[in-house]
Amino acid sequence: MPAILEVDNLVKKFGEFEAVKGVSFQVEEGEVFGLLGPNGAGKTTTISMLTGILAPTAGTARIGGYDVRTQMAQAKTLNGLVPQDLALYPTLSARANLEFFGRVYGLKGRDLKERVADVLRVVSLTERADQAIETFSGGMKRRVNIAAGLVHQPRLLFLDEPTVGVDPQSRNHIFESVLRLNRERGMSIIYTSHYMEEVELLCSRAAIIDEGRIIALDTIKNLIAMLGGGVIHVGVERADPTTRDAIAALPMVKEAVLLAPSVAAPPAPGAEADLHERAPLATGSVIKIVTEHSQQAVVSVIGYLNTHDIMLTSLEILEPNLESVFLHLTGKKLRD
Amino acid sequence: MNVLHIAVKDLGILFRDRGVFIQLLGLPLIFILVFSGAMQAAVGGQQDTRMPLPVVDQDRGPGARALREGIESAGGVRIDLIDQAVADEALDKGTMARALYIPANFSDDVAAGRQATLHLVSRPDADIPRTEALRLVIEGVARDMALEGQIVTSLRQMGEMMANVPDAFAALAVEQGPAQAREQFELSRNRPLVSLVTRVPQRAVTVEEEATAAQLAVPGFTVLFVFLTSQATARSIYDEKKVGSFRRLLASPISKVELLVGKMLPNVVASLIQVVVIFGFGVLVLPLLGQAPLSLGNAPLAVVLVAVLMALCSSGLGMLIAALARTENQIGGLSGVILWAMGILGGSFIPVFFLERFLGPVMRLVPHYWANSAFTDLLVRGASLADVVPQMVALLVFTAAFFTVGLWRFDFD
Numbered sequence: 001m002p003a004i005l006e007v008d009n010l011v012k013k014f015g016e017f018e019a020v021k022g023v024s025f026q027v028e029e030g031e032v033f034g035l036l037g038p039n040g041a042g043k044t045t046t047i048s049m050l051t052g053i054l055a056p057t058a059g060t061a062r063i064g065g066y067d068v069r070t071q072m073a074q075a076k077t078l079n080g081l082v083p084q085d086l087a088l089y090p091t092l093s094a095r096a097n098l099e100f101f102g103r104v105y106g107l108k109g110r111d112l113k114e115r116v117a118d119v120l121r122v123v124s125l126t127e128r129a130d131q132a133i134e135t136f137s138g139g140m141k142r143r144v145n146i147a148a149g150l151v152h153q154p155r156l157l158f159l160d161e162p163t164v165g166v167d168p169q170s171r172n173h174i175f176e177s178v179l180r181l182n183r184e185r186g187m188s189i190i191y192t193s194h195y196m197e198e199v200e201l202l203c204s205r206a207a208i209i210d211e212g213r214i215i216a217l218d219t220i221k222n223l224i225a226m227l228g229g230g231v232i233h234v235g236v237e238r239a240d241p242t243t244r245d246a247i248a249a250l251p252m253v254k255e256a257v258l259l260a261p262s263v264a265a266p267p268a269p270g271a272e273a274d275l276h277e278r279a280p281l282a283t284g285s286v287i288k289i290v291t292e293h294s295q296q297a298v299v300s301v302i303g304y305l306n307t308h309d310i311m312l313t314s315l316e317i318l319e320p321n322l323e324s325v326f327l328h329l330t331g332k333k334l335r336d
Numbered sequence: 337m338n339v340l341h342i343a344v345k346d347l348g349i350l351f352r353d354r355g356v357f358i359q360l361l362g363l364p365l366i367f368i369l370v371f372s373g374a375m376q377a378a379v380g381g382q383q384d385t386r387m388p389l390p391v392v393d394q395d396r397g398p399g400a401r402a403l404r405e406g407i408e409s410a411g412g413v414r415i416d417l418i419d420q421a422v423a424d425e426a427l428d429k430g431t432m433a434r435a436l437y438i439p440a441n442f443s444d445d446v447a448a449g450r451q452a453t454l455h456l457v458s459r460p461d462a463d464i465p466r467t468e469a470l471r472l473v474i475e476g477v478a479r480d481m482a483l484e485g486q487i488v489t490s491l492r493q494m495g496e497m498m499a500n501v502p503d504a505f506a507a508l509a510v511e512q513g514p515a516q517a518r519e520q521f522e523l524s525r526n527r528p529l530v531s532l533v534t535r536v537p538q539r540a541v542t543v544e545e546e547a548t549a550a551q552l553a554v555p556g557f558t559v560l561f562v563f564l565t566s567q568a569t570a571r572s573i574y575d576e577k578k579v580g581s582f583r584r585l586l587a588s589p590i591s592k593v594e595l596l597v598g599k600m601l602p603n604v605v606a607s608l609i610q611v612v613v614i615f616g617f618g619v620l621v622l623p624l625l626g627q628a629p630l631s632l633g634n635a636p637l638a639v640v641l642v643a644v645l646m647a648l649c650s651s652g653l654g655m656l657i658a659a660l661a662r663t664e665n666q667i668g669g670l671s672g673v674i675l676w677a678m679g680i681l682g683g684s685f686i687p688v689f690f691l692e693r694f695l696g697p698v699m700r701l702v703p704h705y706w707a708n709s710a711f712t713d714l715l716v717r718g719a720s721l722a723d724v725v726p727q728m729v730a731l732l733v734f735t736a737a738f739f740t741v742g743l744w745r746f747d748f749d
Contacts, residue, residue, distance in 0.1 A: 053748075081583075083580045085579060087583060092348060092349065104589070
């Protein structure tokens with residue numbers, strides 16, 4: 001598949017602050033691509049550069065072959081943006097909002113009316129089309145917000161946190177709409193979220209972004225496979241590098257990392273933390289163990305601790321998902 | 337084309353907001369009604385429609401008093417007594433169109449049948465028919481006074497002659513009496529009592545002091561509220577940024593200039609609607625309410641051009657406010673206070689020709705002054721399009737400055 005979007009070492013600085021620190025990725029035609037990261041990671045800034053809202057400080061990107069630095073006018077005709085905010089005019093009706101955004105993209109007459117009717121069907125709001133947006137529920141407003149990004153039939157749609165503040169029913173409706181657009185119309189979609197379940201559900205590939213950098217980029221399956229059979233956090237009374245190495249050598253254990261001790265528990269003498277990540281549950285030292293099979297690894301780890309008379313203080317099994325991948329990569333939770 | 341789409345959308349939003357209607361049209365009409373009504377009440381409940389005639393009475397004698405009373409009783413003219421220094425300065429500055437000077441010893445001269453010259457000083461740029469009408473009234477009254485004086489003098493002289501001559505010459509004296517009277521009347525014709533003097537102007541335009549309350553209130557408050565409309569532009573841009581639609585528009589195929597011009601255009605339209613409604617109210621509705629109607633002057637095209645320039649200037653100011661304001665309060669509160677202050681400074685509450693005497697050139701720093709000055713010249717003084725070119729250029733300069741600085745300081749991020 002050809003790439004609809006090629007991002008090459010994109011940088012954005014606001015004064016001294018570097019919000020995006022050289023991100024690179026590609027999105028294929030017809031792909032739903034996820035940008036996963038916590039708030040403030042640089043997702044919206046990246047999208048703003050790709051849609052012409054912000055000029056990149058360095059690097060470039062091509063949309064449908066058009067360079068966003070030199071051919072943004074052409075690139076804009078291929079893009080659709082659904083911003084994080086409800087970018088609508090509350091006192092106007094849903095139809096008036098959609099017609100306005102359609103006109104801005106050059107649609108007019110019958111074509112405009114048909115396109116508006118079509119996107120109203122896509123978001124299931126035909127019945128309420130002539131009511132003012134201010135009378136809509138939060139979920140309905142979100143759906144009109146999406147429709148406004150679709151009215152000109154973009155080849156590449158940027159959905160920036162489209163489910164923030166949405167009730168579960170409307171969220172499901174948005175998911176269905178996104179999948180239908182991709183399946184039935186072949187629309188390429190970049191979906192940013194800090195909800196890992198959404199990215200797992202909707203996207204075939206994703207980039208995990210943190211502090212302005214892409215720290216992982218792969219298919220969802222491969223990203224989750226980074227954690228093998230899952231991750232367990234084992235809290236012990238005391239731990240040192242020798243214990244860590246011994247656990248790493250146990251069956252079904254891929255990797256063992258000594259986490260920085262929690263505030264309440266000073267590190268064991270001679271023990272040095274492998275990561276700055278704080279132990280999430282422990283009162284003493286915590287060893288993070290990446291397993292090939294979490295339940296079998298738990299059995300062998302507990303056996304080792306008993307044999308060596310090391311007291312177990314806590315045990316947490318993290319299912320393999322994007323949340324635990326992010327935690328594994330950054331030492332932070334996505335919603336921190 | 338995108339400019340029009342944005343403008344039409346914004347007008348749709350604007351006209352759905354009842355609060356905007358109150359600010360655009362309700363408040364100015366209420367201000368005009370109260371202000372012009374109060375002004376009218378202050379001068380006695382009924383508008384004094386007589387032509388004012390400032391008079392410098394250097395004589396203060398019975399002859400001068402008789403002349404003043406004669407002029408006023410002739411009807412249509414109101415005498416305003418003023419000091420010579422005030423009159424001289426006002427005529428020089430062009431803040432007064434004309435004045436009548438009654439010389440010292442006027443009463444004695446008239447009583448003695450000697451020539452006494454009245455000076456009706458009129459600036460050449462004063463309204464000629466008005467000056468001519470006043471001249472005729474003054475000449476008529478003065479001629480009557482002169483005739484009366486000549487008759488009295490002739491009769492007195494005849495009496496003196498008859499009393500002093502011997503009886504043998506009485507018949508000769510009776511023959512000389514009518515000849516003496518004829519000589520006096522001839523003298524009166526050849527040496528007229530009133531002469532008209534014209535001064536060289538130092539300013540191009542003269543204030544017509546007989547402006548009605550409507551002519552002062554309607555343009556002043558129109559200017560004030562048209563510039564207050566600039567808040568609507570600023571608020572519209574702020575709201576668009578706040579809800580995020582500004583980002584969406586920036587991501588669409590619209591240039592930044594198109595976007596800003598599109599945001600400014602509704603303000604221009606709204607301002608022009610304001611002018612039409614408020615001026616229409618002044619022309620058509622005020623007379624129905626017992627107040628003097630608004631006169632649109634002699635150059636309607638100039639009135640339209642000034643209104644358009646003022647609307648553009650207000651929109652440019654709105655963009656500047658949007659560029660500089662960082663919070664909603666700065667747009668709604670702070671800028672409101674500044675706009676009202678500019679209105680006061682610029683002559684929206686007190687006519688520019690009065691305020692200028694107190695504030696001088698400071699007034700010229702605000703665009704309101706130039707708009708008020710142009711409307712005063714056009715509506716009150718009956719100026720032509722050419723007369724208000726300086727004010728129009730000033731408004732254009734303000735517009736360009738507001739737009740340029742606004743664009744430079746605008747935060748598109």
